[in-house]
Amino acid sequence: MASFKLIVLLSVLALASAYSQMPGTTMTTVTTTTTTVTADEDSQGLLNSFDRSIIRKTWDQAKRDGDVAPQVLFRFIKAHPEYQQKFSKFAGVPQSELLTNGNFLAQAYTILAGLNVVIQSLSSQELLAAQLNLLGGAHQPRGVTPAMFEEFGVIIEQVLEEELGGSFNAEARQAWKNGIAAMVAGVSKTLKNPEDLADPQTKLSRHQIRDVQRSWESMKSGRNALISAIFIKLFKETPRVQKHFAKFANVPVDSLRGNADYNQQVALVADRLDTIISAMDDKLQLLGNINYMKYTHAKRSIPRSTWEDFARLLGEVLTSKGVSASDMESWKGVTAVFVNGIAPKN
Template structure:
């Protein structure tokens, strides 16, 4: 049970999850830091009531003397691939862990860390310091936000198992608020600066770099690519062609020879080139998105058309040899563009 309690306060549990009990970790200043006055995830703005409930229920949960080893045992049992990260007992069979000295030492290190984290709840400065230290210790080890999110997914089940009727709606709400803030805070410290999304454009520097670099390699053939996408789009959903009045009734098979169609292809290809070029300039990008949203709203083009265009563009990029890493950046970027041009209702 308690393994997830260790994780429920995922910060410290994870702090111990990768560091052997005898290892000292030095935190460097290269880590993305969370400040105490950060008004987003770093501040962990929990109410006094939530903090009180978390402390009270934690005191109840840890009374069982078997809790510390069970924390770590349940963690490894749920995610056996993580055992290799504990060098002192990486090869110990699971059925022998609860009697292994190195395993037990690590388990009680986790318990001590949990207590420190929970006591830090009353101070945003102390908690910010905890998050920064954990990010510094675990980013070099490859820890990812998803690992902490995995802990959150099992939290309610584990708390209910350990606390029984004490884990009522009030306690559930308090722990949910605390864990959400902690996972968000530690996730921020685990990301490299280039992976942090701009708060306005919602794009990271890595996405901008990948998209612009890969586009530069293929943009000379952008007209042919866009034409292929549009013809596929019209074949899949014929009604979309009706939005283009100048060639609405031209047979799809004859479009490549139609002057008005080719003008539209060039316009779309150039607009795509302009938007990609603008991804690194916040004002230009937002201006282009707003322009596209304004000019197309009057035509009532459905969001699904933009989504389909993006899907076909991804297929064309893959066929053009764009790497899987760059395609991941394209996918995220196209999602931002579609949401900006045609927001969900």
């Protein structure tokens, strides 16, 4: 896995401080020890020039200590050890050895250098918006959530308070909080929310489960007809699949709907699908149902391709029933998990 690129995480805190700066804004010199500062009258957004100036000033003071960057990164990993795995070059290094590890220190000072450049070039709202979109887009595939950015911001506040002592007063702390809030608001537009993150065991997100259960609820009263339609299409497409059902293997496809054994099988499959979908938000039941399906069908030697065809036809029928395109994306993810669990590749 590529480096977590925490440089971008840290740099965006500074970018966030420019969130409200519009072209033509007049900057005001401030110190952190007085409140006799006039903010821009036309300032918009989460920050005014006072906050932006405090962020610049406090960071300029803190960075003089060469230990600040390693401390920020170290505190972040110590507080959230699970995040160390995001850094491939020192993922397996014991925490007690991080501050003397070359790869760790290289990452820490890269953060420092990147942040210096960004803070010295705070200028336009347009640049900020573009950078936040790029940041969120880059971290979205890695499962990064807005909460992780908030957690990182807390660490920065702690380190700055220790480094600056009395200079990091209430005004400075509030300015950094505002900057962090601006950053989180910006990146949240493209980051995954927790409900969009797939469970490592079931491979499904809460978002997918919610979509599938909601759309299924609206049509499950007619589930027998739905499953029958799928079977008919499946048998017509691939006649040999019908041979897996000994009790009606030789019944003409067009006569199946009047066959008692066929209707009994349809009801069994429809009820099983209803059971699986209803229990999807219970991890143990979901995994148990999938394993049960895998075990009971293994002896029938049903190929994976048949399950894939069934999933595809299910999608076609659901679409014809008016299931929305966004919900169908969730259905595709869910049926893929079912197929992989019941009939794994290899």
